[in-house]
Amino acid sequence: MTTVTNSLKRSGPCAGIKVLDFTTVISGPMCTQALGDYGADVIKVESRLGDSARYSGAPFREPGFSAFLSQFNRNKRSIVVDLKTDAGRDLILELVTKVDIVAENFRPDVMERLGLGYEVLSERNPGLIYVAINGFGRDGPYAKLPAYDQVLQGLVGLMPVQGGEGPPQLVQGAVADKSTALTALGGVLAALFARERDPDKRGQRVEVAMIDAFSAFSLPEPMMERTYPPLRNDVSTGKDFFRCWETADGYVVGLIIQDDQFAGLCRALDRPDLATDPRFRLMIERFENWLELVPILAEEISNLTSASFLERAQVNGAPFAPVNSLDEFLVDPQAVHRRCVVAQEDPRFGTVQYVSPPVRFEQTPASIDRHAPRLGEHTDEVLEEFGVESEEIARLKEAGAVR
Numbered sequence: 001m002t003t004v005t006n007s008l009k010r011s012g013p014c015a016g017i018k019v020l021d022f023t024t025v026i027s028g029p030m031c032t033q034a035l036g037d038y039g040a041d042v043i044k045v046e047s048r049l050g051d052s053a054r055y056s057g058a059p060f061r062e063p064g065f066s067a068f069l070s071q072f073n074r075n076k077r078s079i080v081v082d083l084k085t086d087a088g089r090d091l092i093l094e095l096v097t098k099v100d101i102v103a104e105n106f107r108p109d110v111m112e113r114l115g116l117g118y119e120v121l122s123e124r125n126p127g128l129i130y131v132a133i134n135g136f137g138r139d140g141p142y143a144k145l146p147a148y149d150q151v152l153q154g155l156v157g158l159m160p161v162q163g164g165e166g167p168p169q170l171v172q173g174a175v176a177d178k179s180t181a182l183t184a185l186g187g188v189l190a191a192l193f194a195r196e197r198d199p200d201k202r203g204q205r206v207e208v209a210m211i212d213a214f215s216a217f218s219l220p221e222p223m224m225e226r227t228y229p230p231l232r233n234d235v236s237t238g239k240d241f242f243r244c245w246e247t248a249d250g251y252v253v254g255l256i257i258q259d260d261q262f263a264g265l266c267r268a269l270d271r272p273d274l275a276t277d278p279r280f281r282l283m284i285e286r287f288e289n290w291l292e293l294v295p296i297l298a299e300e301i302s303n304l305t306s307a308s309f310l311e312r313a314q315v316n317g318a319p320f321a322p323v324n325s326l327d328e329f330l331v332d333p334q335a336v337h338r339r340c341v342v343a344q345e346d347p348r349f350g351t352v353q354y355v356s357p358p359v360r361f362e363q364t365p366a367s368i369d370r371h372a373p374r375l376g377e378h379t380d381e382v383l384e385e386f387g388v389e390s391e392e393i394a395r396l397k398e399a400g401a402v403r
Contacts, residue, residue: 024105035185037074046375047082069372070352137211250322256318264316269300344371380393383396
């Protein structure tokens, strides 16, 4: 177990990069948290009420400090600035001259109405990377509509497939928000790279609309049937491939693609005849006759316990896995070995468990150096680092511009 020291010395590939993070909930905070994991100094700019994630996603460690907040806001410092005050706006205009990235996930016109849109900020800092995350983009019939994960899941067209033969079903997790966050992360890093190569070190505005990001993430497989109109796939549908297999005492999951994997599965099931069956022997024939193969495999797998089948499959090179609960995954030997989830000590609250940064850099390792911040925990610290005198900080507090 590691104790986080909140050291300002960062080791990641983005060390030295400064971020003003105006984002809330998931689509923005997950993106900026990853930048923080990679070494950036992420300053979370919050309203006086703070990110709404502070008040949702139980359990709560204290009022305004939820598990939801912790999982998407580590490696950040929090300052409170009232953007609706002249003093708060002027403060941001000063701070933006000393940062590399501004991230926001308001509706498209909010920052402009506050006088803090890209055009204004880039005049102050031509090298600024400005990432705007929103639901539907700046234009089009839905541009001004609010967007949430469930709205996008319904819109993009996957819920009927998730429901199978029953009513449409949501993916149980904020998959649209999180795929948007990861898309935005890639966009920000690409923009930083472009700035590095530009002789004038110019930044740019990067827009990531959830409708674009989630459709790009989720539709490549469903679009296969529509790739070459009017040709359609009459052999099978995704649910026949993306399926669980029932065993004698539970379920397993896997997918056979390669011919050697199929031969290994046949050995595991003591059905070597299937490996030489002309309907199934080669990949192309196997896919064409998949609907004939499924009930045969289902019957054979159902005769074995999950443990017995998985042991046989592993020995024979067939890629299957148990259908774990979360608790089972947390003690899975490979998950433990890779430290997919880590426990760290927070001097405020005790032990906190985090999902680990997923990218391993050999020379510039990602790290968790700060726990999620209390609301406004670092206002004085950050403003002093940016050169704001203590008397000015006191004046801003008295005016209600910061807290």
